[in-house]
Amino acid sequence: MKKLMGFVGFLLVAALFAGCSTGPSKQYTITGEYISVEPDPAFVAPEPEPAEEADDESSSDDQESVATEGDAEQADEELAMDLSMAKVVVTQEITTDDGESEAKEIASGSFSDGQFVLNGEIEEPTEVELSVEIGEDDPLTTKAMLGPGAEVSFALIEYQDARSPRLSLYGESRRAMDPGKKYSISGDLSAIDADLSTAVVSVSGPTWDEEGKEVYTTFGSTMLRDGKFSIEADVDEPVVVGISLNAGSTYYSGQAVVEPKTEFTVSPYGSSTTLLVTSGTGLHAELIESWQSADYLEAMEAYSLASAAYRAEMDAAREAAQSGESDEANDAEEAVETSTDEAEAEEATILALADGIPQVEECEHVDLSDVKPGIMDGPAIEPSPARKELDDRWETMSKIRDSALEGIAESATDPFVALIALELGAFGYFSDNRDQAIRIYDQLAPKLDEDIVARRLTPERERLVAAIEIEDNDKGLVPGQKAPEFTLPDLSGADVALYDVVADRDLVLVDFWASWCGPCIATFPHLKKFYSAFNDDGFEIIAISIDSTHEAWADASEEHELPWMNLGEIVESNGEIANAYGVQFIPKGYLLDTKGCVIQKDLQYENLQEVLVARYGDDPLLHESEDGAESSPTDPDSDDDVGGEKSI
Structure with a gap:
């Protein structure tokens, strides 16, 4: 009996030991695979570095042959991953x-x-x-x-x-x-x-x-x-x-x-x-799948087909433009229509500025009849049939989606569901009823957890309010209005006050930009010409960077060698000065006179040059090409003096 009990005890201990040693596996496996991808015909490689001049002792053909073979061998070596x-x-x-x-x-x-x-x-x-x-x-x-x-x-x-x-x-x-x-x-x-x-x-x-x-x-x-x-x-x-x-x-x-x-x-x-x-359950089913009906899917497919048709139209137009083939008569007729449209648009812009927003008393001297159209004030272009079809299909989709989400935001009994409906775009920034979002945010705030309100509701409400405020500021700050005062630091940290500058200069261009803004940087060569030509006459530029870091601002300033006053409002978003000036896009510029009154807004460089030349006279510096050679702005048969005298 003792032997039997001893044997049973041995089995129990062995089983216990085996159980302890066969727990969940701690092992993991990582596998990898090398995949070589054939060249993509649509991929555009960077421009090669300019080739060095050929040695006088070798023929140009030999040099070209050697360079080509060498480049090919080097490319093969670079592409062959070891x-x-x-x-x-x-x-x-x-x-x-x-x-x-x-x-x-x-x-x-x-x-x-x-x-x-x-x-x-x-x-x-x-x-x-x-x-x-x-x-x-x-x-x-x-x-x-x-x-x-x-x-x-x-x-x-x-x-x-x-x-x-x-x-x-x-x-x-x-x-x-x-x-x-x-x-x-x-x-x-x-x-x-x-x-x-x-x-x-x-x-x-x-x-x-x-x-x-x-x-x-x-x-x-x-x-x-x-x-x-x-x-x-x-x-x-x-x-x-x-x-x-x-x-x-x-x-x-x-x-x-x-x-x-x-x-x-x-x-x-x-x-x-x-x-x-798709999920079929939970908030996703309630907030997204609920409006993805057969009508919506049909509209989505119709939009896709319209988008393909519009892209084909654009590709055809691009190819026609590149080929240089055009009907001169149609071109002439189109030019007349464009000229008429631009004139009407310019007149409408001036009337809107003069009649819609009265000039402030300090700026009654500003002649609104001299105001040039800004970047966003061009003539309205009648969309092509393909583009109109695309816009109509998008509107059909948007109505289905917006109607459903706005209904949920308005009527949801669960405040968290209403909040997510707003996050999905109900009463969004481009909605005609976006003020309703602010009202709903305010209704939801006391019903939601304080942490949710602080992290998710309040920031979105503040962003929407700020966006509306910026848009209103942009609409209100037009020629005939006083520019908002500001004081900002330059790269060295020294503060510069706007009205100290305008009091000492004849015209000041306040130009908002950022290191990541390609269109902003594209204007610098033109602005440098204007600055060189007219700075001695009293023209000044105050550039305001809205980069999020001082480093990005400093690096871009050094790279592009900005010669004018270079200030920065370096914040993550919604800078106070940028908001006051209604900066919804960049580059954005305001031309101010010596009293701080806006006299022009959002001018393209051609119109800015026209304004400056009208005020100060022409200057040869304006007509230098990139290599420094001078090119005449006038008819080669004309005897007009290109330089002329400058007048203020």
Whole structure:
């Protein structure tokens, strides 16, 4: 009996030991694949560097031949990625004892025959960075979630043209860490008529940091695998996310209201570039699927077809313009009509300024009959039939969507549902009834959690109020009005007051710009000519950068060598001075006289030059080409003096 009990005891201990040693697997697997992509005919490579002059001892033909062969060999070498030198590194961000963040290597490995496999163990779900290091080039990186039982796949893409290689998750992005907060979005997009071989799907939306500040975040991104994808992530509360498919020149997008423990399916619809997102349950079904009726889908497809027709019309017009073939009679008739339209538009602009907004007493001396049309005051252009069809189809879609969302925002019994309806665009900025959004925000505020109000309601309400205020300021600050006073720092930190400058100068152009604004930078060569020609006569420029960082402002100022007064209102958004001047777009300029009165607004450089020449006279500097050679603005047979005397 004792022997039997001893044997049973042995079995129990053995079973207990076996149970302890066979817990959940801690192993993970990372696989990678090298993919070479053929050249894209639509891709436009950067302009090559100018070739050096040929050696006198060699013929030009020989030089060209050698250069061509050398360039081809160099290109082949650059495009041939040496995977034998590639190292894949997995790192985790940790915090040191000093409170600093640093990357800690978890594992690493190499490719073999274009494939990568790495197995390892990890205790708990951890966000990691995958990087591929090849020679001395900067590593390619992407984010992933590793955890017990995880299987992560990535693709290393090399393009056989001038496009840079990239690293992407392949087929799946699983970054959820908490089953109670997880949502998943998946789809089969293989029916899309486009090259999806390296297409990437991303899911992005708002999150909030510890201070409650909104941060736009990518929840997951992955390359399609056989046209399919799956993205999993965590979310603390319902939010609106954007789902995008980027396939080179083809771009598709959709929206979803994600919340914990929800699943979504993404699919294409007809020829539309809008992705349909379905769930069948929750807030998404209530706020989006509810109005995606058969009528809406029909309108969406009609809009897609109209868009294709309009693009074809634009392409044909572009080709005709490039060919240089035109009917001279039609051109002449069109020129007369355009001239008439421009004259009528200019007269209408002047009348609107004179009759709609009375001049302030200090600016009654401003002659409104001399006001030139601004950038936004051009003649109305009758849309082509294809464009009109496109606009009509868009309006049909918008009415269905807006009517549904506005109804939900007005009548939802759940204040959170009403808030998300507003976030989806109910009574949005371009709505004729956008004031209703402010009223609804104010009604919802006492019904929602204070944290939600602080993070999501109040900032959106303030943005809408500011946008309306900026638009009103833009409409009100016209020739015949006093420019708002301001004091702003220059790059050295010294403050400059507007009215100190205008009191000392004859004319001052206040010009809003930013380092990222291409059209702004395109005006600099013209403004430099005006400044050189007329600064001694009393013309001054005050440039105001609205960059979000001092570094961006300083770097762009140095790069473009701005010679005039260069001030900055460096804030993240909605700067007080920019708001006061109604800055809805840039470049935006106001020409002020010595009393601070606006005499011109938003002039294109041709009209600004006309105003300055009329005031100060012509100047040879205005007619210098880029290489410094002078070109006459007058008829070559004319005896008129180009320079002339300047008068004030």
